[in-house]
Amino acid sequence: MAAVLCAVALAGPAEAAPAYPVTPNIAVGIAQSLPNPAGSPAGVNVTCTPGSAHPRPVVLVTGTFGNMIDDWSGLGPTLANAGYCVYSTPLGGDPHSVIQTTGPVAGSARQIQGFVDEVLAKTGAGQVDLVGHSQGGLISEYYLKLLGGAAKVHTFVGLSPTTHGTTLDGLAYLATAFPGGEALVGAACAACADQVVGSPVVRAVNDGPIAQPGVAYTVIETRNERVVTPAGSAAFIDEPGVKNLWVQDTCPFDFTDHGSLSYSKTVYDLTLNALDPAHARQIHC
Template sequence: MSEYSFRLSRLFNLPSIAALVTALVATPTFASTYSVAPNIAVGIVNALPNPAAAPPGANLQSCSLKQHPYPVVLVNGTFSVMEDDFGALAPDLANAGYCVYTFNYGGASPNSLIQATGSAISSASVLASYVQQVLSETGATKVDLVGHSQGGMLAEYYAKVIGGAPYIHNLVGLSPTTHGTTLDGLTLLASVFPGANQLVGAACPACADQENGSAMIQQLDSGPIAQAGVGYTIIETKDEFVVTPVGSSFINEPGVTNEYVQSSCPLDAVDHADLSYDNVAIQLVKNALSPSTAHAPNCAISFPWPAQ
């Protein structure tokens, strides 16, 4: 068994409901307004009763932009829903005073536990519409986009190809499929989500759209990706198993910040699926959204503990 397969079996392929309950009971609690899930295994359990529900702290009608003038739109990755992908990042940002918004897309139905498998080109248009909805509801002039995996690539595509750059303040990608990946990587990712393996291939147009050399990836990668007026930060892990080779998420262009989690905390062994739950990655996201208050992550509480 490979290192990656071992990590996945250890973290995600829990053998029984009893094991899932044990994982939940054993989870430490943290004093905060919105509860932060410690890892994606718990995030999946939390999403089971209502896959269409937003994670804690997100999509709040009463949110004020006084502390942070740009609403943060989170875009989840392939096979995931907003609850299981952003069960840590959404509440953590909300606890830090951000107005957080997120949505499901590309699923068989709004209530499907597996989302983000439909045409990625169509999903980019859904993202564009959602950004306009958030701007209308909040009165903001721009949003900060944070996308994980496919979500990061959709944000990049929206900014460049659809013309969304004027509406984006910062764009943060967590292991985005910027230059595509292999079907093997997406198949391995599918093993994280119950029932997703059956959708890989013909039942997952988004998988084909993210493969190396697809028409969508060629369109995104033809010429410069980074757009004027948008702040770009790409965050990767050296323990990447989906977007390969490692480092291929990066946009190697002037003005783009590319950083590995391990550049801040060398012993952090977070992988692709849990990147949006990693304390170090979450702090790097916060640093990108608010450079004036940026500080180094606390490596003593790295993966899988929530950020402080």
């Protein structure tokens, strides 16, 4: 539990104060979500018109047991401060419960399908970009491949997605980070069963090419991975054109683990560069 809650990327150089406050780590994010689990992080789901520099809204897709605040209070405001319109939505369970994203992956993918349509209608954009953490990556992959989402998505960034499935032990380890999460692993967590190696959902996503034509795919993983295992091979998409990135190949002393990927300064920059490779920025370690 301590590894999940406390591992945070090493701080980079001092920067100007952001317009939206960026939560420093997942432990604080979880604490902030307890009184308001249906809330949105700073800079996420605010009234926003995409500008010419970043014409596509970014839709953040939460991971197992997570809600918008505990999963995206680091990366969400970071993207908003960089000029993106950023959106997210509760998935796979009671939106007023601290523990969310536990419903069937296919159902959550249909929620994302409807939510993307709402974001496009609201912003007038032609496409969105998707960033999914853990199960959020698998949900995104399912939407892109099996629900026709590729036509509406330009870029997909997966933060340790459960692309090829993982073990129930890995999901049980993740559950220790969330109050009450351990009690849901197994029969009470349809999403957990859907993410196990060899599940019907995993087989459907892996039946033929995963990466869809017209979509730019980047997968970001940490060598300190203990949830989506084996590290790397369980998450990466080994197909032409897909960028598979290790956090530690850029910043060797970054101790980010699975739970803290969306709070890593290294991951912030890798994600921003994946969304806008024409204006790649220096990576902060």
